Amino acid sequence: MNTIPSVNLTDFLSNDPIKKQKFIDEIGHAYENIGxxxxxxxxxxxxxxxxxxxxxxxxxxxxTEIKEKYEIPGIGGQRGYVSFGKESAKGKKEGDLKEFWHFGQYVDRNSKYAEEYPANVSVKELPKFDEVGKETYKMLEKTAKYVLRSLALHLGLEETYFDNYIKNGNSILRPIHYPPIKTEPKGAERAAAHGDINLITLLMGAQGKGLQVQNHKGEWIDAIAEPDELMINVGDMLSRHSNNKLKSTIHRVTNPPKEMWGTSRYSIPFFMHPISDMKLDVLENCIDENNPKQFDDITSGAFLDERLRELGLKK
Structure with a gap:
């Protein structure tokens, strides 16, 4: 594949079984081939x-001194502000050229996950910031639920297989700012080549050039969405769970040409995570003679912890 396929969720949500199956086939084919x-x-x-x-x-x-008030020590950057250059891709020593914010799950106080998740951080200077972030989080979580339902059917599972794993899941909404580039970056990119950790990622802000995806031939192709589209990709958790039937694709955000260094870029990924006790063990129906089991058993919580350490966000 040399282009990113486009699909329409209204086909899946329609009462027309032919349209629904068409969506399942199209998204399944895309995730098996380009991710x-x-x-x-x-x-x-x-x-x-x-x-x-x-x-x-x-x-x-x-x-900067106000933003840094919202950088919370000891939680691996899971809520609030993460300052410029703090995160690096797995295997890279250079920090990415970005700063970002994290909105996390909104759980009931009596939920067992209320103690597990850090509290969301409130920005006193911006009275609407928290409310708008929460509403966006909920709408992206709702979108992700139906995408995962289509993938459950594609994998031969019951349609609502993922529902209980993602309810109160450890999902993250991450508004990112890539500031203007002031000096020649030495080996650093806005976001170095990486795969995502989670089940699926829903990305707002892929409307301009910059995001690139690596296809099976190792070629980098531009991933540019229409104004009304989200870019959605498979993460490592779903890839493991499906024995790499659904592909977690390496992607990056490249630095702009020099004449564009003075401009900012904003993008907003929603990382759909399950609850920490979900077992990511390879699904039995994704194993056969030609596709032996490729991954060890692990829970999503243990896998996330391992990856946050690799990214330098957790010591």
Missing amino acids: FVALKGHFLDTELVDSLYSEIKNFFDLP
């Missing part, structure tokens, strides 16, 4: 998207 799709028909409306971009630009425009 990415562009998705129309999601639950984000234009007004919410505009509000979110406005709020995150306001946040990243705050003075």
